[in-house]
Amino acid sequence: MSTVAERVTQIIVDKLGVEESQVKPEASFTNDLGADSLDTVELIMDFEREFDTSIEDSDAEKIQTVGDAVSYLEKNAG
Amino acid sequence: MSSLQDKVIVVTGGSRGIGEAIVRHCAAAGAKVHFTYRSSSANADTIVANLAAKNLSAVSHKCDVASPDDVQALIETVVKAEGAIHGLVNNAGITRDGLVMRMKDEDWDAVIDTNLKSAFTASRAVARPMMKQRNGRIVNIGSIVGQTGNAGQVNYSASKAGLIGLTKSLAKELASRNILVNCVAPGYVATDMTDKLTEEQTQAFEKNIPMQRSATPEEVATVVAFFLSDASGYVTGQVLNVDGGLAA
Ligand SMILES: NC(=O)c1ccc[n+]([C@@H]2O[C@H](COP(=O)([O-])OP(=O)(O)OC[C@H]3O[C@@H](n4cnc5c(N)ncnc54)[C@H](O)[C@@H]3O)[C@@H](O)[C@H]2O)c1
Numbered sequence: 001m002s003t004v005a006e007r008v009t010q011i012i013v014d015k016l017g018v019e020e021s022q023v024k025p026e027a028s029f030t031n032d033l034g035a036d037s038l039d040t041v042e043l044i045m046d047f048e049r050e051f052d053t054s055i056e057d058s059d060a061e062k063i064q065t066v067g068d069a070v071s072y073l074e075k076n077a078g
Numbered sequence: 079m080s081s082l083q084d085k086v087i088v089v090t091g092g093s094r095g096i097g098e099a100i101v102r103h104c105a106a107a108g109a110k111v112h113f114t115y116r117s118s119s120a121n122a123d124t125i126v127a128n129l130a131a132k133n134l135s136a137v138s139h140k141c142d143v144a145s146p147d148d149v150q151a152l153i154e155t156v157v158k159a160e161g162a163i164h165g166l167v168n169n170a171g172i173t174r175d176g177l178v179m180r181m182k183d184e185d186w187d188a189v190i191d192t193n194l195k196s197a198f199t200a201s202r203a204v205a206r207p208m209m210k211q212r213n214g215r216i217v218n219i220g221s222i223v224g225q226t227g228n229a230g231q232v233n234y235s236a237s238k239a240g241l242i243g244l245t246k247s248l249a250k251e252l253a254s255r256n257i258l259v260n261c262v263a264p265g266y267v268a269t270d271m272t273d274k275l276t277e278e279q280t281q282a283f284e285k286n287i288p289m290q291r292s293a294t295p296e297e298v299a300t301v302v303a304f305f306l307s308d309a310s311g312y313v314t315g316q317v318l319n320v321d322g323g324l325a326a
Contacts, residue, residue: 038209038255045206 004051004077005070011046012066015039025067033066043069051077080307083108086160087306088153090114090143090200091170093121095269096219099295100167100302101125105134107303112156114141114170143170143196144188153203165215165306166204168197168241173271175230186233193237194244201248201259209255217305218245219298220263220317222325238263242317249315258314260305265321266292288323 002010009023016033029035029043044060047053051073055063059076063069082104092101092113101113102125111129115122115138122138129136139155141148157163171193174185197218208214223231224238242261249259266272266283272292275283284291301320304310319325 036254038251042206042209 004074007050008047008066008070008073011050012043015043015046023066025065025070027066028064029066030064047073053077080303080309081108082165082303082307085109085164085306086112086156086162087165087167088112088114088156088163088200088204089167089169090141090196091116093125093138095271096264096267096295096298097167097169098125099299100169101136102129103296103299103303104165104306105129105136106132107307109135109165109306110160111136112139112152112160113137114139114143114152116140116142116170143200144191146195146199149196149199150203153200153207157207162211163204163207164211164213165217166200167217167219167302167306168200169219170196171219171237171271173231173234173274175234177230178232181233189233190237190240193234194240197241197244201244205252205257208257209252212256214252214255214257215306216245216248216257216259217302218259218261219302220245220261222263222265222319222321224263225317225319226325245317246315253314258305258310260310260313260315261317262298262301262305263317263319263321264293264298265319265324267295267298268292269295286324287321288326291322293320293322 009020012023013020016035018033027033029040044055048055053076063072087104087109089097089100091097093115101111105111126136126138139152141152143149172189174189201216218241220241221238223235224242227235245259245261298320301318
């Protein structure tokens with residue numbers, strides 16, 4: 001069973017077409033990984049699907065980096 | 079005829095009138111067409127059988143476009159069956175005419191939900207699969223009264239004007255993913271919708287049309303097919319009036 005961080009990394013690599021090595025906890029989706037506004041919405045929806053959860057818009061706004069996504073999902077989904 | 083070979087196209091309200099013409103035209107151009115009917119499947123069955131006899135592909139689905147759940151399920155079914163979706167034509171529409179003083183809330187809501195909200199819910203449903211494909215076309219069927227207004231149609235003309243705003247916003251939102259969104263706005267077309275008018279009303283109306291006749295449903299369908307085809311690859315956010323010069 002993969003960890004939350006591994007599953008999140010895989011989704012980001014697939015969606016944004018970046019190298020796994022670039023997906024560091026502090027990496028920002030928009031500033032470092034080249035995501036535009038549509039990509040970030042799609043990422044949130046991919047996380048929701050993968051972790052079978054629903055992320056409120058107010059929480060989604062705060063998910064700016066890889067680390068934000070991992071810690072949110074560790075806390076709220078499994 | 080612009081080729082639509084193997085393109086998967088969904089047409090709402092495709093069992094008669096303009097929608098039926100769009101279904102037949104797209105199927106003849108090689109598309110895999112999925113279309114909806116609201117209540118009776120008789121017309122839809124005939125269309126499917128006619129097309130099948132010519133080796134053309136069309137599938138009908140029962141769907142109330144005013145129900146967001148129905149619309150979502152429709153798109154999911156099509157994407158699952160075909161593995162892709164290239165085009166969406168938001169054609170289903172109704173009129174509930176009346177002078178504003180006597181217009182009921184229900185008449186307003188039914189027209190807005192069927193004509194405008196349905197275009198939003200269907201566009202929302204296709205946005206994701208089309209974004210993944212980096213390719214898609216959405217064509218909204220408006221009406222020139224969305225630009226000119228028409229006494230007795232505050233609800234209908236508001237819904238059609240709303241479709242213009244939706245078309246332009248969606249075009250801007252999705253352009254970077256090569257999803258093109260346009261609106262075809264017919265003037266006066268001979269269908270069940272206009273059959274409600276008396277002979278006198280029709281004649282009075284046609285006198286005002288520079289071309290002095292109403293359009294056939296096919297004359298609208300060919301323009302819709304243009305927007306669905308590769309021939310319009312750099313056109314988005316536009317409203318094209320198909321009105322014989324009426325609003326020129
Ligand atoms: N006929 C005209 O002169 C004219 C002019 C301008 C625009 N339009 C527009 O063209 C479109 C097609 O109109 P038409 O003239 O073919 O009318 P029509 O009444 O012949 O066909 C309308 C279609 O929409 C479907 N529909 C209506 N409500 C529905 C619902 N809740 N769920 C699913 N399907 C539903 C009907 O079943 C039918 O297939 C409409 O959007 C209409 O506003 C028509």
